[in-house]
Amino acid sequence: MNIAITFGFFLPVPPARGGATEKIWFNLGRRLAARGHGVILYSRTWEDWPLVEQTGGVEIRRVPGWNHRARLWQNLLLDLRWGLRLRRKLPRDAVIISNNVFLSILLRLPPSHRAPVCVVLGRMPKGQVRWYGAVDRIYATSEAVAGKARQENPRATDRIKVLRNCIDWPAFQGAPGHQPSAPLRIGYAGRINPEKGLDLLARAAGRLAREPDLPSWEVVLIGPVRTADGGGGEAFRDSLQRLARDCGAGERLRFLPPAYEPAELAGFYRSLDLFCYPSRAEKGEGLSVAPIEAMAAGAVPVLSRLDCYTDLIRPGKNGVIFDHRASDADARLAAELASLLRDAERR
CATH class of the missing domain: 3.40.50.2000 (Glycogen Phosphorylase B;)
Incomplete structure (x- = not known):
């Protein structure tokens, strides 16, 4: 054929x-x-x-x-x-x-x-x-x-x-990519675009920074920023960094360049403990690939409550869903992340 x-x-x-x-x-x-x-x-x-x-x-x-x-x-x-x-x-x-x-x-x-x-x-x-x-x-x-x-x-x-x-599920398998003594890592991989709900993650990071009893943690985001690549532009990325600082997350939320090579991307996923994909794209997302790749690498997915993710996540069994539509969505996201950071068995 x-x-x-x-x-x-x-x-x-x-x-x-x-x-x-x-x-x-x-x-x-x-x-x-x-x-x-x-x-x-x-x-x-x-x-x-x-x-x-x-x-x-x-x-x-x-x-x-x-x-x-x-x-x-x-x-x-x-x-x-x-x-x-x-x-x-x-x-x-x-x-x-x-x-x-x-x-x-x-x-x-x-x-x-x-x-x-x-x-x-x-x-x-x-x-x-x-x-x-x-x-x-x-x-x-x-x-x-x-x-x-x-x-x-x-x-x-x-x-x-x-x-x-x-x-390619086996391509993401392997030993964890960070040392046990390193901060627990919350990651995001995808377009740095407003529809992805990254402002919720920045605000949630600010709330986590005010939690007194959490283990050491950081938030790392990778993905294309330029509009030509589907991102929201450098001004949008800079606004997220300012928002994180204003909310109290300081330098614990940072951006890395996109990882386009398969081995480099797999290494990033394996460096994560939690993977957060707080997308608001109700009229966009079909079934995002990034959470699937992160799960293959062993990270716990924390996703927004978009309808498409019901194909992927069974809450409490293979991941966590938070209500991104709620008026206190950032607080709900922070609560889910904090619970996972505290509980090694759930990670």
Whole structure:
């Protein structure tokens, strides 16, 4: 079978600048190739990388793209332009797996693509599923995403399937990456973006600093900051640092550069005792990969109460959920973190 997997317009493949979709589908593409399928990956051009490359049994074809923009409407417009570019380049006989909003719609316009067209909903849909009537398969990354997709297009219910995000679990296994005498480490990995609720973590760190009986601890955040990489920009990062200082956390909350190399990222996760992902992205998150990676490395996940995380967390068994919608959300988050810091058996 010939398979073409399409990625977004702003991150490269192989995933040299991170990206959950890029990591997941680059690895799945190589696995499909290992099973005898012909696999072509379509990604954006990047630096001095060749326009066509063979790696890991797959062929990568690169098309000029754009950097990520700060506003949703701008990114949707670029996704449409990207879809128009890709439509002209895709093999007519290839099964399409699209990680784009508009491409699967465009492929069903005359002249329609001959082979099956599949679309992956990596984030909560925002109305586009109503236009996926002619798409052969709609993959949702969580039950929450699938439920929203069915609401948008009930007639597509039979074609909506849950395909949860997956990781290379063994790659994150290994010995803990920090010394027993070091401070307990609370970590976050992901885009440094307002939708991730990092202000809650900064305020919670301030509350932890006022707790008199906690063991030594620190909060470390890694991830892209630049808007071009999906972050909220340097001004937003600086505002979080000021907020942490104003709340009393001082220098116990700090930022490290993004870790794009798989071994470096795995090492960061293994250095953690707790992993906090306080996302507020009610209309965004499909099923975040970072908490899954952190769990594989042995960190206890502390997550916001987004619907998608019910696929992942069983509170009290494999992680903790806090109510990010509450008026005292930062206090609730601090209480959960403090309880885990005090109780070695729960860690």
